[in-house]
Amino acid sequence: MTTETTPGDVSEEALESALAPDLTERPAVAARLVVLVVVVVTMLGATLGFALHTCHRDGPHRVVPADATFTLDEPGLYYRDATSGRIARAPHADGGSATVGGPSCERFYAAGDRALCLRTRPGRPACTEAVVYDRHFHRLQTLVLPGIPSRARISPSGHVLSWTTFATGNSYAATGFATHTWILDLRAGHTAKPIETVALTVDGTRHHAADVNFWSVTFAADDNRFYATVSAAGHTHLVEGDLRAWSARTLLEDVECPSLSPDGTRIAFKKRVSTGPTDPWRLYVLDLADLREHPVAETRGVDDQPAWLDAGTLGYALPGPDGRGSDLWSVPADGTGRPHLLTPGASSPVALSET
Numbered sequence: 001m002t003t004e005t006t007p008g009d010v011s012e013e014a015l016e017s018a019l020a021p022d023l024t025e026r027p028a029v030a031a032r033l034v035v036l037v038v039v040v041v042t043m044l045g046a047t048l049g050f051a052l053h054t055c056h057r058d059g060p061h062r063v064v065p066a067d068a069t070f071t072l073d074e075p076g077l078y079y080r081d082a083t084s085g086r087i088a089r090a091p092h093a094d095g096g097s098a099t100v101g102g103p104s105c106e107r108f109y110a111a112g113d114r115a116l117c118l119r120t121r122p123g124r125p126a127c128t129e130a131v132v133y134d135r136h137f138h139r140l141q142t143l144v145l146p147g148i149p150s151r152a153r154i155s156p157s158g159h160v161l162s163w164t165t166f167a168t169g170n171s172y173a174a175t176g177f178a179t180h181t182w183i184l185d186l187r188a189g190h191t192a193k194p195i196e197t198v199a200l201t202v203d204g205t206r207h208h209a210a211d212v213n214f215w216s217v218t219f220a221a222d223d224n225r226f227y228a229t230v231s232a233a234g235h236t237h238l239v240e241g242d243l244r245a246w247s248a249r250t251l252l253e254d255v256e257c258p259s260l261s262p263d264g265t266r267i268a269f270k271k272r273v274s275t276g277p278t279d280p281w282r283l284y285v286l287d288l289a290d291l292r293e294h295p296v297a298e299t300r301g302v303d304d305q306p307a308w309l310d311a312g313t314l315g316y317a318l319p320g321p322d323g324r325g326s327d328l329w330s331v332p333a334d335g336t337g338r339p340h341l342l343t344p345g346a347s348s349p350v351a352l353s354e355t
Contacts, residue, residue, distance in 0.1 A: 008350070010210040055144045057128035063104055063119065066137035070101030072110055073135060075354045077309070080108050082325045082345040087117075093309045094349040103137060106149045108348040110135075112158020114186075117167075118149035128165045132184070141190055147180050151257070151305050152348070155219035160185050160243065162195075162217035162226075172215075172256065172303060173280055181214040181228070185243065195228065198241060201249040202232050209233065216257040216305045220264050227258045227267060238267070238286075252291055254282065257305035259314075261333070265289065266295075268306040268314050268333060283314065285333050298331045298339045306350045308333070315342065315349035 004114040044254070064086055072078070074089060076096075081088040089103025102108075105117035115133040120126060126148045132141040147165025154161045161184045169177030182192040195214045200207045220226065226241045230250070238255035241248035259268045266287055272282035279301025286293045296314065306316040314333050317326040328342040328349050 055121060055123065055146060063242065066103045066133075067101035070099070070113060070308075071136045072113075072352060074350055077315075077342065078102070078108070078110060078350045078352060079328055079343060080105055080348040082320075082347065088346070090343065093313070094340070098343065102308070103131070103133070105322045107152040107163070107347070108350065109152040109154050110350050111154040111156050111350060112157035114140075114154055114161065116152045116154055116161050116163065118152050118163055120149060126166075127284050128163075130163050130182075132161065132186075143182075143184070145180065150179065151181075151216045153217050153219065153305070155223050156221045157223055158221050159187050160219055160226075162219070164215040164217070173277060177213075179213045179215045181217060183217065183226075183243070186222075193246075195241075197246075199245075199247040200216075200232065200239070201247070203250060207232055214331075216240075218260045218267070218305075220260060227260060229256045229258065232293060236272070252286070255286065258286075259306045259308060261308050262311050266333070268308065269338065270302055270304070270306075271295075283316065283331070285314075285335070294335050296331050296333060296335055297337050298329070300339075307351070309349065311352040315351065316340065317347040317349070320345060 003028045077090040081100050084100050085104045088098045088100040090096045090098040107118040109116050113135045117131045119129050121129045128145045128149045130143045147167045151164040164181045165180040167180050173276045179222050184192040215229050217228045224243045230239045231239050235252040238252045239248040239250050257270050267286040271284045274280045274283045282297045283298050283302050284293045302316050304316045306314045309315045312333050315330050320327045326347045327344045328346040329339050329341045330342050
C-alpha cells in the first residue's frame, strides 16, 4: 500500500520548540528572540503551506515504473541514464554493459532495503515528487514538495532518508538561491521534518536568525549522526547533527555537499576554490579525526554530491561534451591516480554490494 503525503503537517508548536531560545538570558534579549522565533515560524509555515497547496493543485503526470525484473538485489553500479531518464544498473562498480529498467527519476539514491527517487511534478511553482521504494521498486510512499530536485541520500540501513530541493534558483553557483531540505525517519512514521527547524549552533553560539539554508545531508551508520551543508551569517559550513536531539553544530567552513565514507571517518566534499562562475569548486576529502583536508586528482570543477563507490573511490557527475547532460566519473579518494570515465550520459551514482 502506498501513501501520498506532504511534510506540511509539522505543527507550529514543534517548530517553535525546535527554534526556542534560552529564556534564562536577560529578559529584554529573551523577549526579542521570542518575537524573532515567532516571525520565523510564521513565515516558514506560510511559505511552505502555500507552495504545498499549489503543488497539490496539479494533476497526475506520466511516470515510467520499474520493470518487474529490475530490483536492487543485483550488486553493481546504479545510476540515472540520461537518454531514457530511468535508473540503470551496470554489473560492476567500475561500469560495464548496463541494463536500463528502473523507474524514471531526476535524482536517485539507494541503501539498505530502500530507494529514493526525486522527479519534477508539472506546474508552477515548481514542485518535486519524492518517492520511497522497497528494493523491488514497489512504491511505499510519495511526498509532494516545493522546489526543483537537487540532492537525495539514505542512511546505510535504509531507515532514514533526506532530500534537497531548490526553492529559488537552480544552481549552487548562483547568488540568491534558496533550498528546502527534509529528513524522513521511517522508524518514527511517515512525516518528513524540515531540517531548517533544527537547533543550530554556529561557532559555539546558538543561531536563531532566519538566514539559514541547509542542503546535501549524509548519514552515519548509527542512524543518528548526520552531516550537511549550512549557509548562515554569510558563511558556508559543514555541520554535524544529532537526529535524536534534533540539533546541529558547525565544524568547518567552506565544505559543501558532504558525503560520509563507508567507515565513517572521512567526508568527500566540494570546496569553493574560485569566486568566478567557471569551475568554482574542486573535490576534496576531509579526515574527521583532525579536520585535515586534501584535494583529489580531479582538477575540473565538480558541482555534485560525490558518492563513495567503495572505501577508496569516489563517483561523481561532470557535464558531458557536446551538450550532453552529464557523465559519470571516478577518482581515488586519497589524492593519487587520475579520473576515470565510468559511464557517459549518466548521474546519481550508487554502488551496491551483495546483501
